[in-house]
Amino acid sequence: MTRRRTGYYVLMYAIGAVLLAAVFGPILWLVISSLSTQAELLSVPTHFVPDHPTLARYQEIFTGAQSSVGGALRAAMVNSLVVATATVVISGVAAVFGAYAFARVRFRGKTPVLLLFLGTYMMPPLALVIPLYLIMANLGLLDTRTGLVLVNCTFTTPFLLWLLSNYFAALPVELEDAAQIDGLSRLGALFRIVLPIARPGLVTAAIMAFLASWDEFFYALIFTDSPAAKTVPVALSEFVGKYASLDFGLMAAGGVVALVPPVVFAVILQRQIMSGLAAGAVK
């Protein structure tokens, strides 16, 4: 019996070691590349441990001139932050009210309307991008953050609505009833009772929507072409075409900078995000 247990643990930790290598190997190489000199990156066969690690790329990204690659990436970070925040606020407000209606109000046509929202959640960006492009061109919203916020709401709104309506429906209704007996209006109960109780779920949902917007590339590539509105993914995609042949290390450093915020969020909120992902797809 004990020998079988030992065998079990050996097998499990062997699998675990493979998992950790598969996950952290590539990411570690990205970090090492960002710290290695260009000469070491171009050595054949690959030089895995840098002899002269350097922070020059990070210095360039954070303190480089406005017109440099670093300056472009900094501008892109500001754009991504502004666009993602505004997207979450706008689609979040729309989704909170809508989700509350689905969770707590009985009305005719509820199921078809819910399916309509779920259907829009599935819609590929491809199906919307051409008319959106022409509309934005005519309204002068191409290459603006406002335009990007509008198009990003196309995927964050149905996502949040779906997640929050599941979440609200799972909350006990008794507290709201008690609040209304105490004289709160229904909307008052939403703001004073439901939203405070739902805060952990709201934060998780908001961060997931924020990350979806932070990650968005297709719309941003098509709708932006200047530092006024380019987001981080677009700026990083240009490293490949414009600069990567010059400096792989700079591309790696840009990748590390873009990677850190979502990874930190995900690790801190690991449990909530895992159940949020499961609820979003399988409920």
Next chain:
Amino acid sequence: MTGLVRQPTSAGTRAAPVPAGRPLRRAREGRYALALLTPALVVVFGIILYPLGRTLVLSFLDADSVVEAAYGFVGVRNYADLVTDPAFWQTVGRTAVFTVFSTGIELVVGVLLAQFLNQRIPGQWLFRTAVIVVWAVPTIVNANMWRWILNPNYGALNGLLLRLGLIDHYQDWIGGPGRALYVVAVVDAWKTIPLVAILLLAGMQTIPADIYEAAAIDGAGALRRFRHMTLPLLKPVIAVVIVLRTIEAFKVFDIIYIMTRGGPASGTTTIAFYAYLQAFSNQRFGLGSAIAFLTALFILALSLVYLRALRQTGSGR
């Protein structure tokens, strides 16, 4: 809206079914729901359903510039152009290959990974953290990172394999049109397997532990329990994952744009990338819209399959 807010409502109306014969209350509930849903409906109609309708309209026009006044009606010519173009069918074929291959890897590795993540072993938190870290890696960073690792002249994969003696000279991993599509699918799977594993893990956690204990007492080994209990019980979740990943695979764009730009020799031009090239490189918005609308119809059909699969998981409403 404030008028609605102030309306006195008695407690419990939401929880209890609205009794028939009280049309006044029902109408009021309807108005209240409509008021709450208005912001979301504005978004859905304004920037999703209206553009979708415009996509359909554009697919019947010769929209070859951004000047909308110049468009003329051409009937089904865009669709006719598409279905008679062998390049389009090759694109469809590549998309199908990409979808089947990447979904297959994700499912096989995902099931095994979920089973591993479901074990109660010391240090499991570390393995689960590793999985969520990959989930959080931005798609573009993933593509850039692997493009660098697979670089034919300086890439770390070549360096590693050479040092281990597994290859005797550097390889161009995404150089040939035959191989590139599969390599890109594997890179896409690296990023997506965590999500698949998390969904499957959630499904596994709903299986009560005592049925496994009972089976173990009856002498069923771990492998037999996995094959004859876990897999059948997971079937509905697996169905959901397959449909969901198929829908996603049809949208794949970012990773192809970064790693191969559809090349070499169009070897990785899948449907979304093909539509992008037609619409935004060649300015053939009408033709691009026709591709987009066909894709949307196909995904709508898959979504209906998805909803059926959801209902079978038993947790759907």
